[in-house]
Amino acid sequence: MQRTTLLSVAVSTLLLAGPAFAQDTPPAMTPEMQAMMEAYQKAGTPGMEHGRLASMAGTYDLVVKSWHAPGAPPSTDPGTATRRMILGNRVMLEEVTSQMMGQPFSGQGLHGFDNVTGKYWGTWNDSMSTGLMVSEGTCDAELTCTYTGTHHDPVTKQPQSSRMTTRWTDKNTEVFEMYGPGPDGRETKMMEITYKRRP
Structure with a gap:
């Protein structure tokens, strides 16, 4: 289940990034997507x-x-x-x-x-x-x-x-x-x- 969730987020991120590579403009992110991205970054950042x-x-x-x-x-x-x-x-x-x-x-x-x-x-x-x-x-x-x-x-x-x-x-x-x-x-x-x- 955890692997499926992480894979879904990774695929979603790549799909969002695809147009950015093509157009050199960042994709529009909803507040919910931004919050999700920040949560994953916080979870994956090494700490004390x-x-x-x-x-x-x-x-x-x-x-x-x-x-x-x-x-x-x-x-x-x-x-x-x-x-x-x-x-x-x-x-x-x-x-x-x-x-x-x-x-x-x-x-x-x-x-x-x-x-x-x-x-x-x-x-x-x-x-x-x-x-x-x-x-x-x-x-x-x-x-x-x-x-x-x-x-x-x-x-x-x-x-x-x-x-x-x-x-x-x-x-x-x-x-x-x-x-x-x-x-x-x-x-x-x-x-x-x-x-x-x-x-």
């Missing part, structure tokens, strides 16, 4: 929140802790992550390589801020799944964040929610934590990743 995301760019060394059962000690694996801004500094792309349960692991996420909803958002997919996690949340000025993400559980085939938090212990160290339902349905810690940015 996108600058905060840009401050996270760099290459990181990771310590990945995974809990496979409540109360059991976590497994610990090293990894690396690279973060860079794309789409005209509107979205941050994160690429991760590590290991999971003794197997090579790679993942890719997008992180952004939606000017329309006023929320931060993220997507995640990796080499252990063909699905996609989509999350939304809030962050403060120091990028201490809380997200809720949803993906489809491979066993039950049903949507499953996870809670994720991030916090910076110093300007180059971030701690990510992920919580989800345990065997008894109660929330349990599933993962912790410490990011250390390289100089």
Whole structure:
């Protein structure tokens, strides 16, 4: 639906611009069309929140802790992550390589801020799944964040929610934590990743 709306606006803009190219005169716009154009421009303009995301760019060394059962000690694996801004500094792309349960692991996420909803958002997919996690949340000025993400559980085939938090212990160290339902349905810690940015 959103893609259809954006496509409609783009087509309408091109149709309006067509006569302008032919006649070198700007097309007449109704107040409603002008308001729509301004709303889309405002929605698509990077702001302070996108600058905060840009401050996270760099290459990181990771310590990945995974809990496979409540109360059991976590497994610990090293990894690396690279973060860079794309789409005209509107979205941050994160690429991760590590290991999971003794197997090579790679993942890719997008992180952004939606000017329309006023929320931060993220997507995640990796080499252990063909699905996609989509999350939304809030962050403060120091990028201490809380997200809720949803993906489809491979066993039950049903949507499953996870809670994720991030916090910076110093300007180059971030701690990510992920919580989800345990065997008894109660929330349990599933993962912790410490990011250390390289100089």
